[in-house]
Amino acid sequence: MNRWEDIIEVQLPLPFALKIINAFLIKGKNGYTIIDTGLHIQEDVDKWEEVQSQLGFKWDEVEKIVLTHYHPDHYGLAGTLQAWTGAPVYLSETDYKHAQLFLSDNGDMPEAMASFFSRHGLEVEFVEKIPAHLRSYHRFAEPHPSPSFIKAGDTIYLGDYEYQILHTPGHADGHLSFYDPARKWLIGGDFLLPRISPNISLWPRCDPNPLETYLSTLRQMKEIPVQTVFPSHGKVFHHYEKRIDTLLVHHKHRLEEMKKVLLRTKATTAYEICKQVFGEKLSIHNLRFALSEVLAHLEYLRVQGEIQSITKDGKVLYRIDC
Template identity: 60%
Template sequence: MNRWDDIVEVPLPLPFPLKIIKSYLIKGSGGYTIVDAGLHYRGDLEAWEDARRSVGFAWPDVEQIVLTHYHPDHYGLAGWLQQQTGAPVKLSRTDFKQASLFWNNDSEQPEIMGRYFAEHGLDAETAAKIPEHLRSFVKWVEPHPEPEYIAAGQQIRLGDRSYRILHTPGHADGHLSFYDEDRKWLIGGDFLLPRITPNISLWPGCDPDPLGTYLHTLEEMDKLAVAKVFPSHGSAFETYHERIDELKRHHRERLDRMKEWTRGEGITAMEVCNRVFGNDLSIHNLRFALAETLAHLEYLHRRGELVKEKRGNHWTYRLA
């Protein structure tokens, strides 16, 4: 575990391709703050027990659990941790609603997503697997926490220091980051990662233009003076503005490639997805790849650069 002053990095294993999420444990005079929880599965339960022994704290010493967003690797263990610690779980109102949308047992979102992907060219056999795949995550996020809501513009005490809460959407609609103005340190969740590009996905019932939102977030956050970023995946890094520039360039290059592929009579999102990501993806990776492809195509469509048309049962995109 790496340590910086009052912050301890806690790596938690994941049973899917990201492999590891970095949680952060922040020590204060009133106890410890946990930022992001991990999944409710054996690997993360064991990792937290190892961290507890290594750092030397008991569960009642945790004074709060703060979440950057609702995705399972961040949100999943929050309810269990709340039961052990008695501490409040704090996140944005938007992301708690989306946690319910995606991970409640009675939600129809899995079926909606299967039909949505089928309309964009996913074959019927694979689309039929989407609901079961999504519901396989429910076991990793139960029990749900009883939340307290926090919002951008507020100050929050993490340890003994005050952090400004920033709304950094794109990867998730209600994504929050936490900024220590004195040290210029940013606890950024999945907003900005040092090696991989945060997944920007279009999901039914959520932000209809997530890539536009994310690019706007990058522009706004580029105005902030940041000396060190504590990300959820990868090591803490200091090349903040350079990384923002790299991500803006990455998305612009991908948009340009997609525009070239849409010349002519039109193409489905699934066909574009296969060109970008290949056609030999697991159901897990395919779900994210197709949703990210849709985020880019809808970005272009909403700005008048692509025409979107229904042909038979499928939506197609072509260059305007």
């Protein structure tokens, strides 16, 4: 476990390409605060029990559990840890609603996603796999917590320091980050990662222009003086402004790449563009993220008036007028 003053990094294994999520444990005079939780899998349960044993605290010494956003690697063990500790679970109301939308057995989002991808050209053999694939993630987030809601503009004590709650959407609509102005520390979740670009995806029933939202978030957050970032994936880092600039350039280049593909083709689907940008040998897991990210960039360009879309035979086609 790595430590920075009162913050302890807890590395939790993931059965995905990312391999690790960094949760954080913060010690204060009133007990411990957990930031993000990992998945409800035995490996992550075992890791939390190992951490608890090594540090020698009791579960009832956890005073609160705070979630940056609803994605299962952050949200998944919240209900279990709440049962162990009796502590309140805090997150944004938007992201709790999205957790119910995406991770609850009662909803029809898997079918809605399959239909959405079908309209954007995904082949039938993959469309048919989407509902079962998405429902396979529900087990990672059960049981769901009974949450309390926090929002941007308020403050929250994490340990003995008062943090500003910041809304940092784009990767998730209700994503929150936590800023300590005394030390200029940012607990950023997936808002800003040191080596990879956070996935920015267009989903049905969510933000209709998530890339515009994320780029705006980056520009606004650049104005905040941050010296140290505690990210959910990758090492703690200090090149805050430079990393924001790098991501702004990355998305500029990706948008130009989309336009170049469209200049080489007639009107075509997002899926065909996805294959040219990301290749064709993708797992169903990686394919849905790749296609959703392509759609986020295409919709950004369409809203900006740089490309157009038409619907033909039930399929959405994108084109660029020379």
